Amino acid sequence: MNRFVVWVCAGLVGALAASAAMADPVRQTKAPFQDAFRQLEGEEWPTPNDYRTASGAPGHRYWQQKVDYRIQARLDEATKTVTGKATITYKNNSPDRLTYLWLLLDQNIFRRDSIAERTATVGSADEVSLAALRRIQMFKDWEGGFKLTSVKDGSGRTIPHKVVDSLMRLDLAQPLASGASTTFTIEWSYRMVETKVVGSRDGYECFTKPDEDGNCLFLGAQWFPRLARYTDYEGWHNKAFLGAGEFTLEFGDYEVALTVPNDHVVAATGDLTNPGAVLTAAQRQRLEQARTAKEPVYIVTPPEALAAEGRKPTGEKTWVFQADNVRDFAWASSRKFVWDAMGVRQDSAERPLVMAMSFYPKEARPLWDAWSTKAIAHTLDTYNDFAFPYPYSKAQSINGINGGMEYPMMTFNGPRPTKDKKTGDLTYTERTKAGLIGVIIHEIGHTYFPMIVNSDERQWTWMDEGLNTFLEFQAEKRWSKDFPAYDGEPRHIVEYMVSQNQVPVMTQSDSLLQFGPNAYSKPATALVILRETVLGRELFDKAFKDYATRWRFKGPTPYDFFRTMEESSGVDLDWFWRGWFYSTDHVDIALDGVTAGKVEPADAEARAKARRERVAAEPPSLTESRNTEPTYAERDPKVRDYYDTINRNDATAAQRKKAKEADEDLTPQERVARNQTDTFYRFRFRNVGGLVMPVILKLDFTDGSTETVRIPAEIWRRNSKQVTWQYVTAKTLKRAELDPLWETADADRDNNLFEGSGVDKILKLSPSRPDDENKLKDNELRVAPDSLAPLPATKPKTADAPK
Template structure:
């Protein structure tokens, strides 16, 4: 063993000395700050404090405000007018005294003097459809803003207020101290808009053939803004894109509509027996016990009969909701209504759908079943759905979410036929919008600032839920489809965006209003990033545990991006700063390839590397004990060794040559490598990612290897791996299953001249 020790020391001495000499020959470079991709995110993150802990959990002093509402709402169907009187009780749970309150007036985005259209650029188009020309140059703006009639305290005293576009500041009579409450009322009305032309989030659709309207009503009342530890009042203006930051509260809402209308919305219906017929009550009781198919509460025949009635009488529907961040409702005499129960944890939840006959037969077949499937999938990935129902409402050109209720598109042709595109589109939007109950309706992030925290996380879970849906309901798939055709989530689907023009790409960590390619930025890229994190970087077990921990920590609370990033690391022991920085803070892209592959042989003849070193030392090979010399195939060393017969190209002479360097115990388990390779991987793209490699051998077998992302920590451009194998490698493929969103796969295989389809045929032939 003395000889063995001297052998290893000799190799170490040679390698260290040459490295030192090479370093000395390099000119000195100027110093630099830490630009390593694995640098911790201390510069980007806020310092943890008593409100938000370093672990990503709520801190010991975490607080959030509460806003409770009591509202009386009247819908004037003939004049398309909505009126309301609301009383807000605001609880100051912060440590700060408040001298005023900020209230959101989102309908003012549609006010006649709204500034929202003025922030959009426009230019004269050489050709326009008549309706485009009319809208652009001849149409008067629709005046749908709030008409605030009064703002008073509970004693009827007027309160001073100021309206700045979509925000209203209400002056308090005296400072609202910590732990105090303040109640005040607002009386208002506004003209309801037709939501179809501009795809508005709220409004009505007019059905010309029967003269009816279907209403989907949201952002319809003055709503309290969020006050928190991060930025105080979140009173950023609503320009139309960025959605809503809202506090939780309890709601009692009375909604008066025409007597022949069907209505549902956020919260429990507290006067069901007053607004349901006896037949509807019987069907409802049956639906509560139906877990396999929806039960019609209002049939299509009944809805078609109601379309002709146009009652002059009214009916008031009363709804109560606890601990929700918003309220919305849908109403029409055209609605068909069905329900079914779905078991979530140890309780039953009602999956519900409202749709006019124009949605059938598609909606009757699949809407409520899709709602039920979504609740099961999201609950599995996060927490048991806490509310008692989830409603899907059919609305043309719509896709929008609120607590317990959402609007969804997907309309068949008049003859009832529909394409796969329409069917899958309807299913996907229902999954997405119902899924928003979890993010951000319960895990209540700031949509106005961080769009990706609700849209991106939700789009990721939508992809998981679509996979579940196809597994649980295979009959939903069209003939020829083995999997659900998900639009977002798979890595390959984001490649075109990430490899696009950098002038039109923004980091995910940007305010939604200010980004290019909003859909890819806020939905597609974060969804793909999380899918890659789950499937490729962390693995499902670690990811799912950490993701569920985040959901539990922040359900019914207000998380920030840092809370999410920190929790994912805290619950998994996975250092992910490199991942968050690359995917969320930059617009870098993935491009990892094979730069070169060199094949080596073992020789007993000193190679030129050793000879050059010894010559500088004034020594010869005779001064060294036998070493292992590696010679590259095709090199002069290789040719000389081949000529002299000193290549040890099979295991027997190699073992004999080295045997004296090993103990008898070591010899029993020694491997017998026959082939040696040096593979150099390059990274033209900026994003750090694991290197997923598939090695294919001459006998057709394969081996999959995943080198962790940390392999790039000391060299961001290229790395190499020395490989000893008992079988000859005939092909190397990087990211063979397209898991990493690599924007250029032309450098992903070796040898490059072997095309993928040709090689697949070769593998099949060999294995066969």
């Protein structure tokens, strides 16, 4: 029924029965309607304001704090201890008065009484691994965490402070006004963790087996007290570090002096400001040569590193680094390091050249020589295309921890060749090679997300891991055609999507049940589908670049990302975010059946012929076909009459007359449309998995032609469970298949296929909507041209008119 008519009728009924209507409460429909397209604005997303706009861009009053650090630190190689002093300047750019500051003491996760240690659970009640036993033994003999020896203000007075697990509150003597700054100093020390025993993102690794050199690699991360973020959306970021949720920090400028044994080579965030004091003339010359080299150049050669391994230090050296506008600082130090580098050109007036650098022990060769630095260069090229030019002077890959970890300009990456225990020969598998390239792409990619686009990793892990895994997938596909890129391919996420042990992507990091699929694979796959299937590359790439550029060196939330992608692309994507990020539904669209309809012929005789042919094609009644005796009417002709002599499917005179009159009432255009002979294919789609998605339908016809129809997700807007969709063609269908390229992560491909031309069906012409009641016409009256007074419908009869 016409919606306007419904409203008018409803209003009229209400006017005639006002008292009854007021007496009855308003009743809601009990139909199982679910609006998969209702808007997230105002329901799940925070209200836009002057800090974060409805378009997803930073508002005109957007602010963020600034924290500058001057640090002097020393590595004691014998005791594996770091001792440091930091002078910290905190600039309050918020509109609020701050009475205290919160700092992150992430090394405190390694205290025996930390929340993380006390709440650790085990996967099995019946087994324990050797690695777990080693870790338990280590914690009996060793306890990590920061030891704070001094916390003083700029005048040298001790600042009252309270350590709360992995955080520390500094109580300011005077409130810090908006726009004001405060400076204070902290002195601390901590014993580094043994990386491979504790399973950490930092620490040391020593090569102490009988055939090894006894030297160590030292990785400094989360190694100094750092200011927690204070934001417009959360206030103080005071969620304790429990191990899974990584770090969100403020931007600032760093000057760091690292004192290490004088035979160590140091890699760190920022630019080395005293190369003459720590590098040889040959090393400085090689660095200059590497800037324009087309292949990586050894700054510290393998023979030089090997020679250093056999000597002992004779003193110490201090390496000084300067880094501006970074959110963290990390370093690595060892006498074992081979160091190679090459310059990477990029389209940027601000930073036309970036130095790609790798640091690794001999145990990582020959894998690292061949691919580490080149993988960095490739990552920069790819991410620049999707986001923005790399803004820093260098990007570094350091061999150290298992897996990988990222910091500004610094990444720690794990894969190494396999050493034969008998011969000492180094070999590697294809999986190890791909693992090295993939992890370097991923970790260098993190320099963009979240080291520059500064999302809150602890609250929304997918914002850095998922977005970065999506871009890693793009870079891996650009590395080589057969590269085993896994995370991001829709078909590979199906097993997780149908599993029971999962939570929505928009879940806080420490509560994720399956961390990898939830934080990495699922959001990455969602973005691949959004790019390739929903938006298309042109709209997606423009919107994604807008997001990256808008929030470069700023702190976005998920809502800023969602809103930017919609505003820039011009496509409402609330249904997509709800399904992929706010639910645990999966994709499973079934093709339940197909009918092949022909419009009932306009001519009564043709219509009757079609009916007779359809009836003749039907199988006879099984009961009738098995009856062998003559029927009663066959035995007694007297009971037979006119109706026994005709075919009940023949056209009657009345039907022929009605069809003729109907044809005469049609306009020429209506007559052409009424007499078309195309087939109306009607496809029944059922949403089994619950997640609404575009319907991609490949149609194969008997003439050998093929067509793929891409139906937008809005097909589900009135019924998210089941719909019928129509396709009209003169061709004859042979086969239909949903999602033929496996691009939507459809979980059950067994219900995606239909073979055959469809079930035949005659489509009756639906009756026209009846005209409104016309009592003037019904009573044979008419209206005078210049008056509303009724007149007889016909002229008065004359005297000679027949009676």
